[in-house]
Amino acid sequence: MDQNVENHERLEKLEGIGCSRKRREDPRFIQGKGNYVDDIKLPGMLFAVMVRSPYAHAKIKSIDTTKAKAHPGVHAVLTADDLKPLKLHWMPTLAGDVQAVLADGYVSFQNQEVAFVVADDRYVAADAAELVEVDYEELPVVVDPFKALLPDAPVIRPDLDGKNVGAHGARKHHNHIFNWQIGDKDKTDRAFSDAEVTVAQDMHYPRVHPCPLETCGSVASYDAIRGDLTVWITSQAPHVVRTVVGLLSSIPESKIRIISPDIGGGFGNKVGVYPGYVCAIVASIVLGRPVKWIESRSENLTTTAFARDYWMSGELAADKSGKIKALRVNVTADHGAFDACADPTKWPAGMFHVCTGSYDIPNAHVSVDGVYTNKFPGGVSYRCSFRVTEAVYLVERMIDVLAQKLNIDKAEIRKRNFIKYEQFPYLTPLGLEFDSGNYMPALEKVLEAVDYNALRAEQAQKRADPTCPTLMGIGITTFTEIVGAGPSKSCDILGIGMFDSCEIRVHPDGSAIARMGTISQGQGHQTTYAQIIASESGIAASQIAVEEGDTSTAPYGLGTYGSRSTPVAGAAVARASRKIREKARKIAAHLLEVSPDDLEFDLDQFKVKGDPAKAKTMKEIAWAAYNNVPDGMEMGLEAVDYYDPPNFTFPFGAYLCVVDVHKKTGETKVRRFYALDDCGTRINPMIIEGQIHGGLTEGFAVAMGQELPYDEQGNVLGGTLMDYFLPTSMETPHWETDFTVTPSPHHPIGAKGVAESPHVGSIPCFSNAMVDAFAHLGTTHFNMPYNSYRVWQHAKSLGL
């Protein structure tokens, strides 16, 4: 009995995988002791603001900076002409296009960067920015990607004149960026012509913004004597930024240090390199002083990287029983004025080809056209892997459309089409290999938990009662995500494979420091990575310091987005820990004078098999690593691992949402939301729960209110938090969470990534519920966001 108690205590002390360890990062955040980029203050630091274009499309006839430069306290005013000699007035984007750093003769979206004013402080800079005189000649504007492709549409990118081939192949029009196709078109078309039933649905996934609480910003500090450049930046991918800065500046990467301090949320907004960063660096080099540039909220919402804006046409072919035979998708993707999408180089629509979802669909074909419009650039993955939210939205909506057409229950039609457990690993018709999944039990668990049949009965009753003031909708999604980009054979960014890394050093006292190529923005890496190391190496989590974000200390990695930290860096962490453990085994064997094979690892020590009294703890082994190692072994206890994943991971979930819609006002109330997630091995259940709550809340925001609409003149509407919907606790529904566990077979600890599933999976669930509320009136789809105005309009159009 004593032995059990002791073992339990050791396990608790370890705080390894599976324990709800409290987040190590919280004490500093809740006490206001975080250190964000705007908290960085350096001696002699200057502050910069951008002068931006009020017009969406205009020629710049002249820029007069005389008055601004003469304003007391102003140190520099940069325009494209100042950047030209350095060849920095344009920069490459991650999507193989170029983007103007400062407008070079014309502007092509509202709020485009035109001049950069550097002054003593942000107040002087703001005053001086008003003194920059820009003479614009307005040009016709196009904000609709379909109109942009008309023959006589305004030319959005004169710099591309005559370039018929872009980074992703042929361009068929002056505003066309690429056409990307995947799947077997002929077979798919044939399946459609042979089908008993087909359905088609157009849908728009509106332009939204990740809207992290902290906006983007940087502090650049160039030391002319040492020739070193240090940049503090709110980046989700500091190493990638270092490579980009090296490419742009010709400074060797060894002389560039990028530091991502605490980050107040990223959600994809902080992957790219923005003009403000480049200008701050140039200004610091030119002026020899540190330069800080921080976006305002509206600048963030209207210039740095939107998400989505996909116009999707989906079609399904099926037999009468609802068994799907083929999926066909055509997408017109609005990329704004520059193609600054963050996608793996080879995939201009990211991983949209996960759009066959959790279903065994034999044939599929997808075609995506990227289009320029007079809107700000982006196309980032907002709390999702590259374009996965769009893909999942499409298939989860389409299967509902099919269910309605065939009058099959929306849960039932999913069951009829699920990829079966025995079919894994499953090769999709679009070339992805789903590693694992077990969809049926997940859905059944949810249906039972909410008493699905009773909900449908209640709905039927309400539908039959014309005096009922509300409509009731039930939405279901059974989604599969693809995360953990990714295998270097298919995924790279700027030619760098999308591996990630971990380095662990165990100190003589048995404590350790670990560094990764990723960077936490709220995910709790400090907490969870330490748990993986604890379980894998036997060092208590509380003894492990986790550091990320400083390129001068952390090993190279591709950063944190697309739920890649656990699938990729987390695997590196496990493997580096195992290297530590294996070296520790040899040292223990040496100390105990047995063969390493005679030892067994038990939580935090190595024991001699059959003689458990003879043991060495990791603490003892760590000490010995610095004074008493076997002959021929190097001293020290360190390990590095660069992990190139063999495949993606495929988290999945089954969600169910119940909404009540007020017929006369369009107000909606999410009465119930039940989210079951399967992310494989669960490292920290409490953090998972927190991530799911956050993701569901963001999904709710997107579905119910987020949108960056434009008027015909190209003015972006709703670019403040008064209009852009960021739900508070008052609006946020109550979330119920649940889980199943289907470990990834190829990941060292079977983990799959979780923080994005709730965003990806919930948005179509809200849509499905909203459409379901009106389904008996013939509605098969209406577009997000479901603010009460839009819902009322829809109800009105149905004569309610």
Place this chain on the structure above:
Amino acid sequence: MIPSPFEYHAPTALPDVIALLSQYGDEAKLLAGGHSLLPMMKLRFAAPGHLIDLRKVAELKGISVVGSQLHIGAMTTENELIFSKLVAEHLPLLAEVARQIADPQVRYKGTIGGDISHGDPGNDHPAVMMAMDATFVLTGANGERLVKATEFFHGMYDTALTPGEVMTQIRIPIPAAGTGSSYAKLKRKTGDYATAAAAVVIRLQAGLCTQARIALTNVGPTALFAGDAAASLIGKPIDDVTITQAANLAMAICEPAPDLRGDEAYKTAMAGQMVERALRLAVAHVK
């Protein structure tokens, strides 16, 4: 989001406020809670050269019963209204509306005087003031004058206040027994202005409506006093039929400006819905 330079004044007595106002004329702006003014300054829609902060002027604060009225100092914050025992007892509508304004941060700073004086049709107090038949005390170099809520709002950001004047007090009659009131507000989220809202004060005697006042928020260039809608209820029971009729009459006077909250048709329809909602609640609140 950085305002233009300005000079800051923090007088401690009302005469000093008036003196500063006459000294700086158009250049000056009074600063109360700052939650309407500062956002406009940060966006550089307003660029006053002088800010005269009313925060230290003690005589502008406080709530008291004087005769049959409640007197409320213009610098009383929304939260002070929410937590006031006198308001809860005599004018629960005032606390009900304050709770629906913005968020706790704004309510700790924003004042009833500022909310009214700003002349923003999106603000919630103006309609409530009309419905409660409030009177405002405006003080200038020539002393005090009284202006009724129904005569105070001239247009968007345009009120009866002249440049040298300060709103010092709000006076509201304490309703008679049998009165019920409510404020129904449709908004997109916490912290949002109304898509449409309705303030209703009714008095029921022997099951019939003997007094009624209805006013609407954010469906015109100012808060709108829906006199016809209110009159239609007099002498009748408040039931589905009369409620619908009143709502229709209220909708007839709406002239909302379209924005992301909705177009004219939606906002007008919502004004009607809010009148209906507020009337039902007011009936339930009768005491």
